[in-house]
Amino acid sequence: MPSFLRLAIAATIFAAALVSAVPVTSSSTSPFLQKRSGPAPVIYRCTVPGTIAITFDDGPFLYTNGLLDILKSRAVKATFFFNGNTYGRIEDFAASVKRAYQEGHQVASHTWDHKDLPSLSPSEALAEMTMLEDAFRKIIGVRPTYMRPPFGSVSAPVLEMLGQRNYTAVMWDMDTQDWAHPDDFNASYQLYEALFNKTEELGQPGHIVLQHEVNQVTALQVAPMAIDLALVSGYKVVTVGECLGDPKSNWYTV
Template sequence: MAPIARLTALALVFSAAFVNAAPALAPYDTSSPPPALTTTENYASAVEPVAAGPILSKRATATVITTCTKPGTIAITFDDGPSEFTDGLLDFLKKKNAKVTFFLNGNNYGNIENHKDVVKRAYKDGHQIASHTYSHADLATLSKKKIETEMKSLDTIIKKIIGVRPTYMRPPYGSFNKLALDTLGSMGYKVINWDRDTQDWQHPDKVLTSLKVYEKSFKEAKALTNAGHIFLQHDTNRLTALELGPKAIDMALKLGYKVVTVGSCLGNNDPKSWYRV
């Protein structure tokens, strides 16, 4: 584009930001539908035109968190459950006084309604209950409305079971796009991925292969004084719940790490901050 044409285009774009009462939308991947404008206070107050450059809008979009911020802590996260193996894992965690985070599905490998007691127990034992969507859908492929339905339908069930709704979530497959982050942000979720993946689902019988991911992380220089990692695995796999989890936790504790929830490893120690009513 010639300089004059570019300036004209910028001027048009700039003035459009102020002519329209509605906030300007940032460009979206054409494979995704643009987000519908919402009138919720949270969203509207977070959006305002910026006075220079291309149209930018501040919105309550979510930031994807992948690592701990507190030195000496690690967060071990278990996805896709609850499962028939989760209770055995909870027994071990209780013995060691270690806390972990469960990113639960409503209906994936099993149905959460069939594992209410284990969800209640995990919550009462001080582990963090977080959302992994109702059906393990790829949020990058869904409309705003469908994303909201995935989140709200699981929240409703979790609230029936433990009396509160989680504020932390993990997108299935770690997959998201701008629309997903905007939607999750406007709904008030913290989005948590990971920075250490055991890939236990790829080699469910090879506990030692998964354990090497922990070993390697712990061997890294100054690991204890730097911010810790968020590890990913799945308690829907028997060996992960009953062998990998315990072995990793034993290894971490022996080396002096604190095995804590995602909330705590980010400095949010009060469990109340992990939930809302």
């Protein structure tokens, strides 16, 4: 082989090595994200004592705006795990998504159409994330770094894929089970009452509560009562990011 050709091949291999050493994602602006590698962290509860992160899944839908009015009237922030196309199509509710983001709530991913990620092929699971990322970029200009796996279902390959995309997977430690009793206000509300009755809980790491904004009773009846009770009981009603002490600049990337 002529020496110039050997040199050219060597240079190409060197250049390829350089390229592969550069992080795949473009989210290197955040130090928190930069240090991430390996599978996505999985979070079950808050770390900041006295906080409660109320989370709403499966929207955007018919009640998102009403729920945002309720949150605004109480000056508290919540976390929305939005889908791209489950109950509603995200394009049809773009104004609600944008409003949630602009009003300081944490906007996060719940995948494109709520499939069980471990049951999908790697490319299908990836598409569940990237399709919604594209939709978020169109609506709010960024995409979230927090996500909730549908059904709380993950696998090692899914967490690896999520980690490569700088996601944190958010589970919960309190489940209102509102999907199982959609019209039963008391069944959901009693869970909050039981928590807030235990005053010693205030000094403990806070809680992440799972519920579904596509349920009208949850969004428009349970949410305001639960928030009022949380505030009276001395809790800080915050987003998941805040309840983990993670600065807002880490909640989104390009």
